[in-house]
Amino acid sequence: MSATRHALREVPAADRPPTASPSLVIALVGSGGDGIALLGDLLLRMAARQGLYGMMVQSYGPQIRGGESAVILRVAHEEVSYEGDRTDVFLCFRLADLKRFQGAVRLHPGSVVLLEESDAGELPGWIGASDREPYRYPFAKLENGIEVSGDPKNMLALAILCRVLGWPAALARETLGHRLGHRPEALTRNLAAFDRALAGPEPPSMPIQAGKAKGLLLESGNEAVARGAAAAGLRFFAGYPITPSSEIMETLIEELPAQGGVVVQAEDEIAALGMVLGASFGGVPSMTATSGPGLSLMTEMVGLSSMAELPAVIVDCQRAGPATGMPSRTEQSDLNHAIYAGHGDLPRAVLGIFDVVHAREAMYKAIHISERYQLPVFVLSDAYIAQRRQIRGPLQAPPGMPQRMVWSAGMGPARFELSGEHGVGPFRVPGSPEGTYLAAGIEHTQEGYPTADGAIHQEMNQKRFRKLEGIALETKDWYRAFGRPNARTGIIAWGSQYGLLREWVERNPDGRVFMPEILHPFPIAALEAWRRGLNATFVVELSFQGQLHRYLSGLTDMSGARSVARSGGMPMNSSELEGLLEEATR
Amino acid sequence: MSATRHALREVPAADRPPTASPSLVIALVGSGGDGIALLGDLLLRMAARQGLYGMMVQSYGPQIRGGESAVILRVAHEEVSYEGDRTDVFLCFRLADLKRFQGAVRLHPGSVVLLEESDAGELPGWIGASDREPYRYPFAKLENGIEVSGDPKNMLALAILCRVLGWPAALARETLGHRLGHRPEALTRNLAAFDRALAGPEPPSMPIQAGKAKGLLLESGNEAVARGAAAAGLRFFAGYPITPSSEIMETLIEELPAQGGVVVQAEDEIAALGMVLGASFGGVPSMTATSGPGLSLMTEMVGLSSMAELPAVIVDCQRAGPATGMPSRTEQSDLNHAIYAGHGDLPRAVLGIFDVVHAREAMYKAIHISERYQLPVFVLSDAYIAQRRQIRGPLQAPPGMPQRMVWSAGMGPARFELSGEHGVGPFRVPGSPEGTYLAAGIEHTQEGYPTADGAIHQEMNQKRFRKLEGIALETKDWYRAFGRPNARTGIIAWGSQYGLLREWVERNPDGRVFMPEILHPFPIAALEAWRRGLNATFVVELSFQGQLHRYLSGLTDMSGARSVARSGGMPMNSSELEGLLEEATR
Amino acid sequence: MKAKDYRSPLEPVWCTGCGDFGVLKGLTQALADLEIPPERLAVISGIGCSSRLPGYTRSYAFNTLHGRALPIAAGLKLSRPEITTVIVGGDGDGFSIGLGHLPHAVRRNVDLTYAVLDNGIYGLTKGQSSPTTEIEFKRTRGLAGPDERPLNPVLLVLSSGCGFVARTHAGNLPHVREMLREAIRYPGFSFVHVLAGCVTYQTPSYAQEIYQRCTLLPPEHDRTNLGAAMEAARGDRFQLGVLYRQDPEVTPEGTVEESVAGVWQPRLAGVSEDTAHEE
């Protein structure tokens, strides 16, 4: 376990891999009213403006509004997609809220602790992990012992944090202006409070210098999914609100119409995917986004997409299931469903998202695959990625727009011609003269006419499944392998485990990691090649059943590979990972 | 291939296994109006009355009414659940209809052929396979070359077939009376026609003697599923019509109310399973039945059943998919869905039905498992079993009624207590004083209250999945293995392949077969034990992807086992099987 | 173009005497009247005997899933407004499994025409009761469940705020033609309730009975008066004609103007610092 006691920045220079970079973890704890989220957001925006990378995760209590609220923020000189599990700066407005964060917040001797001055009473033992005296400030305004509304606490805290981090107050004011510009009176009130706290007693310092990176971008996983899709040519979206995916629809409402696209809130998820297939039948690149319950509801419609050969992208922001489960918590347990659900034999592709940066790339690839091979493509995100806000580098323009092979008069082949390359034929877009045909979920002849002939059904299945061969060929390198090439301990994982494992290999010179970008069809040859020379293989995932492990066992010989799997909830952190690996080894 | 040239009854006495029994295959071909189905049904009823076993399958053209219609009927001295692939008696009312049956009907030198007298014109070559002169009779009434309505053709044919088979005319009259008793004038008309044809010229004979069996029962697969469930204590059914499962609901409408049960036709399959869960929440054994499209729609609701721990049985009469597919054709491609569908990690059990006789037993077991372990149980039938009519031996009373462990005041444990044996706790039935609790699809504490705590989620998953261990323990012998124990060629198959393979082992002394009754959790230890000593293993199924083969590969080492899989349509017959096995061996 | 030019090579598999034949004919006539080029036409259905109709038309036809024609058609029309889109289906398809989509399609008021071929039965699945099956018939057939009252689809659609509601009878070809023509012309969501007998699973006399129960709306009927329309819908006789027509001030919003070519233009979304920084 000792390895985990070091956060990234303390790794002795000697065995620190070149990519290692100084970073700071800031934890902010308060109650709903305290504006913790806004405070975290302002700090993250300031980081981006200073050329720093970083990310922020948030957690709420069950209450819709009010209740405890916490933010963990990390800023660093290189891209990070893991919030770290050691806290360098810890701010808490209310001693009472501390208990809940036992364990979640892990201090070290150098940690800076900022507390409410008037909060008398015993500090929990774990605060002692820091050798530095807690800094106390009167955030709350008291009138004979009772708290009354005074200066916005988050603004006072912003000023103090600027001083702790050594960040320019001017930048804070500017960012605040940017954020609250549309509410002038609020802005003045907040600036006043900010200035007051700047004048207060000197807080302990934990500086991080500005970085060199330019044009950094701050967005959430859901925003990145929405924008990545729009950038890849998406022009129709239909969805139904569901946590943690709703912001995908909300972002597209803001941004897609300006690009000539249409966004509809459907009456349910069946209708949402139905509308998507209708638009796709019209030749328009289309997608929907949902989470587990909606995903399950779409099952029949996915079969139609595959059978009628209508491109469709289905984004699933996984949450803890089954049924309604734990809507705000992350999990990786929709993999089986994405790969296997639906009556009958139907080809589909499944991609997984690593982090906010990868989200845009993944959406481009998903739309490309669905448009090129005319089938449904699932993109699996999860609550951990969807709800996180992350700073990323500047965007590159995509390599060119995804294309659907389009039919035109005189071209010849029937809509469902068997002979097309990879089983794909030119798509007849409504409006094309002489192109009329019958699309159907009923098994059909090459012309699309209904049939009950088993021989034709077999031919059509062959045609449709040839698409998977084409995809497998094209995507055989769609994975990321990192860590020392000759390392002898290997971890296979997918999706949001990416950030954690990126840092795991940095702390474990003898470790390497394989993460598929496409889960079905799986780049199995690459995996088999990668496994050569390993003494120990672990499959790490947030699924009680270990769905990835079981799935791989059906594709290749996994004997000896150990499943490191648990149910969803909080994402895994370094120390937990080390613990689970140790257990699995015993 | 030569093996298949013999139908059962010609297997040389020498290597004919003890269970072999004389049997006759009768093929009847006509058009919608000809009453072919009724004719087949009457013959089957007569067989049952004479102590003969048998079965009947039917096929229609695409037309809702009219169009060609064919019936294949087999009568035998022992139970059969395969209609055979050689025709002993062939009746055809219209030469035009013959072409379609090229291949479907396979005659042998001894076959009896009965044709319409007035049908001039060339006979197709394959009729020549019979050395016996076709018998011609004026079934159609002609007025100057045009067919006009005359005697019911099926009644004329009934008389002639009685003479061919050597069956008593009196029995035919009685059976006819039984069937048409409620329509006296129709009965007289039909009897008159019957008698007229009895007096006609002597047809060739192909006799089969009466059998010894008593109290034989004739029912369809869907009827057996409905009655088996009712007999096992089913008291609530909700469904939505869909081919090929509708007769399950229709049979229960007739029979369940008399037993104090309720049957509802819901507005869709989501509502159907919803109603089932509502009744089950009320403590009442409940089920629904559907086919692929409905099954896919139920996906989210199945998750609720598993999460809220509400017993539910879901019968799926598989048809060719995906999407609407080929509704009247059989397939075995819903296995993946049954085992894996649904977001999140959710335990469920999956059973498979072998034939009409097994259907009642399977339903008893399904209700037992769902009531005892409080989870959803899928029962996979298919069009081939569902629509077939089969003669079976007398029923035994079930070993005792399935029981749900019921809570009563003072009993103690919370509804979702972690500690229960196999993760099962006593069920709180509405009406029980002091038993009130909250059931939910939201993850919950032992009391049922909502939680977002990952640790509790993990504990609850452990509790719920312990059920699968309990089931695996109880069902480790739920399979059938037949053929010579030391045979070196093994076939693994499931569901409706049963009848075909029963006869395959009789013709292949070196073959044996393993068929699971429960597919998930799979009796894997039994399979591994059974595989010892095999030179060749084949997995035979009607699924393009070979879903069973792939699933087993995830459970055990299947290297060397060959997948013999094709899309659905017509069921496999002996000669096709032999061909596919040969191919797979090459 | 003539009516027959809107027919595909496919021969209907309907029973002789099925009401659906009349609707197929009436629809192709209406399309010919309106001179809609087949390549600008989409005919979309769910699953059922009636839902086989699109396959018999020369159009971009889509035989979708049971009960799902409405959202699929809406997706097409919203993204391809230049395509005339007609939806056909049965009473089971539209009023049972598909009912949840109907009031929303009406509210959304996308320019679609929805014709329900109502035979008061499930034809394709061989005669189970549908939401419009009358209790007596249901009783005599011993169909499942408590005594459901039949649904009044026309009243339901009016209550959802539909701007064009008509009823016709498949036996009255010129009337079917006229109603469908008017409905397709209407610039918004239009609903046509078509009484179409099932000769195979209804009591043989059914089509006849229904026909007896039909009357044309009286000339004095005010089709712009919702109250009057609801009155007419509630009458125990089937009143034929345009029960309600509300001329829409606005044509539906939120549709794209682009041609297909248009939507394929590559663009880079949300890359400016600002939008990227906005929440």
Next chain:
Amino acid sequence: MKAKDYRSPLEPVWCTGCGDFGVLKGLTQALADLEIPPERLAVISGIGCSSRLPGYTRSYAFNTLHGRALPIAAGLKLSRPEITTVIVGGDGDGFSIGLGHLPHAVRRNVDLTYAVLDNGIYGLTKGQSSPTTEIEFKRTRGLAGPDERPLNPVLLVLSSGCGFVARTHAGNLPHVREMLREAIRYPGFSFVHVLAGCVTYQTPSYAQEIYQRCTLLPPEHDRTNLGAAMEAARGDRFQLGVLYRQDPEVTPEGTVEESVAGVWQPRLAGVSEDTAHEE
């Protein structure tokens, strides 16, 4: 028993000021008035803020799936008629994803009471538009899709043939109590439209606005007259009270009389030669 005896130990997580508190209180009062023993009571919901209500009641409570409370409750009531069954849910739950079940629940006329807590918004998912969100609000919030007209749930339910239809306002506790009491007493399917503001995602003034737009039905309103009820439902003001009540000649058929014990009695089905031979 007192109202508070119908409360579970669970503390509501609703925002302070949420309209749902009023309904919880009004419901427990109505249950106390009717002296329904908690063990004979089931309270069933879908998913949403409002759908959390069952967990706060002392009853056999079932927090089901989004939009599916109606069929689940029907299954319970049909097989266990002695259990008083109340359904609560939100406008999104009941009028968007769940809408398809509503007219069928009404037609089936099983003895259930359905109270929809209509705040004209998706609360739990943080403020998207619902089928009852008014266009202006939708516009200002820039919510998705074409300009959907809001649904009139009361009119829809009346058009489906519901025998008991009432409307009340969560701010008027005695009225909520009375309406729910009457609805639960009604021997058939009863529907109560409860206006309940969302203080967090509606415009702050919303609850107030709505309240302004409410009036009690005039004393002369004839609750047995469907036409009058529809008129009242179509008015632009929210008329509170029992809009329609049709006293059912028959209580719903097709329900079992047996107690749970009853349904557990083993029986052998369909074994007699005859029934087995019947088709």
